[in-house]
Amino acid sequence: MTTYVGRASGRIERERETVEAKRRAYGRFRSRIRSIQPRSGETGAGEVVSGSAGGRVAGPLLEAFDETVASACADRPTMELLAAELGEGVATALGAGGTSLPLLRAVLSESDRRRAELVAMERALDAEADSLARTDETVESIREWLIEANETPLSASGFEELRAYHERLAEFREDCAALLSDRQEHLGRTTSADGRAGLRHRDLVAHLYEGFPIDHPVLVTLVRLDELCTECQRSVRDHLVRRV
Template sequence: MTVETHVDRARDRVAAERDATADERRAYERFRSAVASVPTVAAGDGGSAGNGFGAGTGSGPVGGGVRAVAGGANASSTDGCRRVREAFAETVRPHSVPDGSGGEPLLATVREELGDSVAVALSPKTDHDFTRPVASAVESAVDDRLAELAVFDRTLEREAASLRSAGETVHGVTDWLSTADETPLSALGFDDLRRRHEALGERIEACETLLADRQSDLDRTASRGASVGLRQRSTVAYLYDDFPVSHPVLSTVTRLVETLRECGRAVRDHLVRRA
């Protein structure tokens, strides 16, 4: 009989997160294509002010060359920024605000995903065009997020492999215990008890090796270039935040070792009494 453990639930959690991450990466790729399809205008066209990325020619700059206006920008001069905001709302936002809640303003989501400067550049409260520097800034921020998602997926892939290995060991031990438990110790002869004790020791050793391997996995770091790095331990903390245990593998295997040692003590007690 197979026993369900925290490791099994962890495997389901990682599989779901990998699917969600793949969906988010595809959403960002669609958004990037949408941004590339929006025409840019030369800085200063349409009478707008600067764009906040060093290409503005207007006067009265506020916060890095973007001029705030009371009544909003001319629709024709800011149409590109509007289209980019709409594309973001259709592609990326549902993955950042998955419950579809309208409580978070769109620009707050843009700021969270792509940074302050992009949020300011795309804001309808600033008077500027969708210039090439603005488009480049958006595309660069998207590239950064795609790189981050790629590194995150690498940690998820590593976690999935670690969980598969742990699951094989854990289920091998629990299945063996379940089968062994069908025969009471009182029904075993001295030699059978000795072999049972040796088998328990082998499985304790396998579990302790697994614990050491797991600790090594947690200390690893996934990276992409010099700018993006993510420790496996950080990913694990995020994945299992709502679990009853913070480290499903370590908790499961530690408890399993305790059970094996209890069984070993019981076997030794029978051996001593029959010696």
């Protein structure tokens, strides 16, 4: 039987590293913003420099974004990333090299919003990791028991031993059912960051396991394990009937 829980755990660790790096980059970006003196009446672009992600950036605000956030997300051009992160309006204004006070405030506000979203994602990733750990602990203990029990043919077991096997398998199925219920509840929850941003766990799971052979590694693993226990119970019952 193949499980995907371990592979999913590895994906979470990589995502944690990415999100943490991005959150820290926003912290540096925010510090840079506060060091920039606002100017009024701007219409032209500031100094033009090459963007780290392959685009062209103008002005101190855009340069600060390029050297902090864009550097932590080097897979996208600076201007494309800026629009995705802070919005088209802010991206257009920064592209013109603006450093007016309203623009500085807008960039700070959008940066705080993104940082809150990243904090919410970090917390959601922690919750997902805990859910996987609980599942993995139960799944591995059941698998180890099944492997050990499989070493002794059922034909060599007595009636009481077979009945004990059957009861143990029933307990395993109850464990799987409880974890399936917990998992469904987990997917229905939303993790927030101090009420400022929220992330639905179902959306996080869809993002995390994109490209996996299955969409829900935990649910599929538990269902398959329950099916295996059911099949084993059926075999045990067949032998029990022969003993009657």
